[in-house]
Amino acid sequence: MEFNFKEIFTAFMVLFAVIDIIGNIPIIIDLRNKAGHIQSEKASIISGILMIIFLFLGKSILNLIGVDVNSFAVAGAFILFFIALEMILGITLYKQDESTSVTASVFPLAFPLIAGPGSLTTLLSLRAEFRIENIIVAVIINVIVIYIVLKTSSKLEKIIGKNGINIIRKVFGVILLAIAVKLFTQNIKALFI
Template sequence: MQLNFKEIFTAFMVLFAVIDIVGNIPIIIDLRKKVGHIQSEKASIVAGIILVFFLFLGKSILNLIGIDVNSFAVAGSFILFFIALEMILGITLYKHEELSAETATIFPLAFPLIAGPGSLTTLLSLRAEFKTENIIVAVFLNVIVIFIVLKTSTKIERIIGQNGINIIRKVFGVVLLAIAVKLFAHNIQALFNIN
């Protein structure tokens, strides 16, 4: 097993941008107000398990329904593209479900807010390009960041402020947009065997 720090850093940044835990702080605070308490450890661990599970079994599930990783990665690049547009333009394309008080830590926080369609698609897209061990390290690092953000979400909002959160979202939106274009270009070439 050989870890590649460039791959780990890139995979970490892609997942960090897609999960957008900092941009989700207002949703987390709203959730905390509604249900009183969020179990940060449980939410982080469950999200991490879902991500790693999908990293390993996602390809088998796709094979079962007859879809190759490159096709899925191209589809994933479209999802990333639209998530990036949401972040940059401040629009909502993805409709959030109503929040449930009883199971708020697992649903909607761990899934689909953290380990949602965007991050799961991204994992398979990354797997088409990077080594699995590097992606696992990137997932683990993201889980740590998620835990820290969940624990300190109220403080972060006070320090950064709403404008700061909006700026961070837009910056990561542009990064994500560039990644989506790169992912699309790389996998469309593999799909049609263009040299």
């Protein structure tokens, strides 16, 4: 095992930007109002388990359907690019179904809001670039942050305010856009060699 603080921090920031738990506070509050109660522990643990399982089995699934990690990383770069555009421009390219059931902790919160297509694609894209133990640590740190945000979402919304949440979304959107461009340029070369 070779832990690298720079890799852990970068992987954490990429996942944090993609999951966008701070930007999702209004959605979380809306879910809480509709469902009555959200089990923060359950949602955090399930999303963390989903991400780690996909980190290990995602490559096998890709091999099974005949897609290499570099191609998936390029596809992931496109997804990150569009997520970043949503964050920066305040538009919605991907519409999620709303749920009013008591299972809101698992669906749509743990999946697909937290461990959704963007974060799962990002994990495989990161795997093409970073060591797996560093990505796992980044996932665990993100799960802890997610739990804290879920537990304190109504307080955070009052403290940060709607304008603060919008500013945070746009800043992370720009960071995510830069990461998408880097991911694309590093992996597109491997496809033409």
